[in-house]
Amino acid sequence: MPRIKTKRTKPAPEGFEKVKPTLVDFELQLKEVQSDKASRLSAKAEEGVWKVFQISHERSRYVYNLYYKRHAISRELYEWLLREKYADKTLIAKWKKKGYEKLCCLRCIQSTETAQGTTCICRVPRSTLEENSKDGKVTFQRCVHCGCSGCASTD
Amino acid sequence: MGRIWKQFKTPDGRDYYFNTLTQTSTWERPKDLDEDAGKQDRNKKRKLDEKPKFAILLANDWYLVITSLGNRYFFDSGSGRVSDELDDEASQEIMLRVNREKLVLLIGVARGYDYKGRDAYGEVVGEIESIRNSLSDKNISEGPESATSSPEENSATPQGEAGIVAGYSSSDDAESDAESDDEIGQILIEDVDETSVADREQAFTQLFAKYELDPFSTWSLQSKQINADPEYYLIKDEARRSEIFEGWCIKVLADASKGNEHSIVDESGLDSDDSDEAQFEPTKYHYLAHIVSKSNIKPTTIYKDVKSENKHLFNQFRVKDTITKREQENFVAKLLFYYKKLSLDERQATFTEFLESNRTKIEAGLTDRDKLKQLINMETLPKKSYDIETSLLNIENSMDVYGRNAFLQTEVRYYVLSITEKIKCLQRFFKQTFS
Numbered sequence: 001m002p003r004i005k006t007k008r009t010k011p012a013p014e015g016f017e018k019v020k021p022t023l024v025d026f027e028l029q030l031k032e033v034q035s036d037k038a039s040r041l042s043a044k045a046e047e048g049v050w051k052v053f054q055i056s057h058e059r060s061r062y063v064y065n066l067y068y069k070r071h072a073i074s075r076e077l078y079e080w081l082l083r084e085k086y087a088d089k090t091l092i093a094k095w096k097k098k099g100y101e102k103l104c105c106l107r108c109i110q111s112t113e114t115a116q117g118t119t120c121i122c123r124v125p126r127s128t129l130e131e132n133s134k135d136g137k138v139t140f141q142r143c144v145h146c147g148c149s150g151c152a153s154t155d
Numbered sequence: 156m157g158r159i160w161k162q163f164k165t166p167d168g169r170d171y172y173f174n175t176l177t178q179t180s181t182w183e184r185p186k187d188l189d190e191d192a193g194k195q196d197r198n199k200k201r202k203l204d205e206k207p208k209f210a211i212l213l214a215n216d217w218y219l220v221i222t223s224l225g226n227r228y229f230f231d232s233g234s235g236r237v238s239d240e241l242d243d244e245a246s247q248e249i250m251l252r253v254n255r256e257k258l259v260l261l262i263g264v265a266r267g268y269d270y271k272g273r274d275a276y277g278e279v280v281g282e283i284e285s286i287r288n289s290l291s292d293k294n295i296s297e298g299p300e301s302a303t304s305s306p307e308e309n310s311a312t313p314q315g316e317a318g319i320v321a322g323y324s325s326s327d328d329a330e331s332d333a334e335s336d337d338e339i340g341q342i343l344i345e346d347v348d349e350t351s352v353a354d355r356e357q358a359f360t361q362l363f364a365k366y367e368l369d370p371f372s373t374w375s376l377q378s379k380q381i382n383a384d385p386e387y388y389l390i391k392d393e394a395r396r397s398e399i400f401e402g403w404c405i406k407v408l409a410d411a412s413k414g415n416e417h418s419i420v421d422e423s424g425l426d427s428d429d430s431d432e433a434q435f436e437p438t439k440y441h442y443l444a445h446i447v448s449k450s451n452i453k454p455t456t457i458y459k460d461v462k463s464e465n466k467h468l469f470n471q472f473r474v475k476d477t478i479t480k481r482e483q484e485n486f487v488a489k490l491l492f493y494y495k496k497l498s499l500d501e502r503q504a505t506f507t508e509f510l511e512s513n514r515t516k517i518e519a520g521l522t523d524r525d526k527l528k529q530l531i532n533m534e535t536l537p538k539k540s541y542d543i544e545t546s547l548l549n550i551e552n553s554m555d556v557y558g559r560n561a562f563l564q565t566e567v568r569y570y571v572l573s574i575t576e577k578i579k580c581l582q583r584f585f586k587q588t589f590s
Contacts, residue, residue: 018371019371021369021372022369022371022372022373022376025376058373058375062373065401066371069401069405070370070401070404070405070408071405071408071409071412072370072371072404072408
């Protein structure tokens with residue numbers, strides 16, 4: 001979530017007006033998701049959070065693309081956006097690394113938090129999942145953490 | 156009102172029917188049951204109701220029928236037979252030759268899409284007619300057995316037929332279409348598979364400009380604006396679509412920033428009229444050439460060596476702001492060739508030769524002759540390197556390197572000399588002009 005604007009907040013650098021409508025739209029999407037009630041089934045309880053993850057991932061990706069791919073915004077504006085938390089800079093830091101280009105969320109690579117000491121199943125390439133399954137059919141659909149359906153760079 | 160007849164099963168599995176009005180039951184399936192059920196489900200079914208919308212005569216009494224859901228089947232008016240397969244050679248031949256894109260368009264129209272300013276039906280009919288004519292001509296010359304109906308007769312029928320058929324279509328069709336956009340997509344794509352990928356992608360890209368999408372936005376938002384257009388479904392893969400959009404954004408933004416640079420250059424040009432102190436924009440490869448001329452060049456030197464040796468200069472002059480990495484690499488590679496193979500004298504000769512070969516062009520482009528004269532007649536060069544550079548920029552400015560003589564900016568041979576040498580050569584060159 002972006003920081004709350006106060007008097008002390010630095011004014012946005014030039015060019016912010018151009019990206020503002022899109023960022024506002026993302027915010028609206030997040031608000032809509034906020035009011036969704038969680039399912040009472042314990043197996044589905046997490047699913048409401050998935051949407052939040054997905055939208056904030058999309059927004060981070062948007063800011064990342066604007067600066068690194070489209071070269072549409074200035075360095076100052078990019079840094080300002082990160083400082084105001086319009087994008088997750090720790091996630092973006094991972095995207096710059098080889099093999100993490102499509103990473104869905106940071107929790108999915110946090111191997112210390114899992115019982116097996118491995119990363120989330122969504123990090124496993126689809127082809128590997130297919131090889132390891134008995135009949136070539138992959139039962140995995142979405143991961144528990146953020147609802148990612150596979151974020152290996154080869155997918 | 157509920158249903159009159161209800162269907163039940165006996166414990167041993169046999170069906171029986173119960174009339175709720177008369178409270179009677181029967182083993183036989185009553186006739187009204189189906190009608191009844193039909194009435195009940197009409198609302199549900201109406202949206203999926205398939206009605207023939209266009210009929211186009213192919214050959215030998217066979218018609219191509221396109222329904223309001225975008226499906227197609229064939230109808231033999233001779234025997235009244237309807238089938239999915241075309242059972243007639245001449246008609247098959249026609250179907251093979253018809254322009255796929257037009258057919259797809261027609262399917263789009265049948266499904267309720269309003270394609271402004273284009274009569275898809277007329278186009279397809281016209282084309283099929285011309286194909287039929289050319290085929291029947293051929294057939295007559297080969298042997299008369301296959302051409303049975305004359306083209307004059309046919310041309311009248313499809314129009315009438317289609318008029319009637321189109322009359323059946325209701326306004327509900329449009330409604331159902333909006334909801335099943337993805338279905339259209341699939342149908343369209345199956346048909347367009349033959350047209351080349353590049354063409355489709357180009358047509359798809361043109362959509363962005365047509366709908367004036369925002370290059371600062373994301374695909375997930377912008378796609379909503381254009382997904383009602385049938386051309387949106389030219390690309391099947393959503394991931395590919397967003398990829399194309401990203402590419403388009405990059406291109407548009409790059410173009411826009413280039414435009415800005417030009418305007419900056421223009422402004423600086425305007426400023427120079429007001430005062431001599433104004434800062435000039437150097438030529439495109441000015442700094443890069445300067446760096447190369449300063450660097451220590453051995454026969455084995457390549458771009459990378461130059462770059463690592465003069466990293467601070469690259470940063471100081473902000474080379475990468477104006478020239479892309481690839482352009483830098485290409486330019487330096489070419490320039491290094493001149494530095495490695497030719498001595499200073501030879502390079503001077505190359506430079507003068509290049510100017511001489513374009514003498515008329517350059518002289519035609521001169522803007523500020525008086526100032527240039529003054530600069531040329533300057534006997535001694537200034538001491539400070541900064542002033543030397545300024546005088547070169549002054550000369551270049553009065554040569555109008557940004558306007559009519561812009562071709563000089565991109566020519567490697569224009570950069571083969573260091574700044575001081577270049578000024579000397581230019582002075583010599585222009586002295587001839589004014590003498």
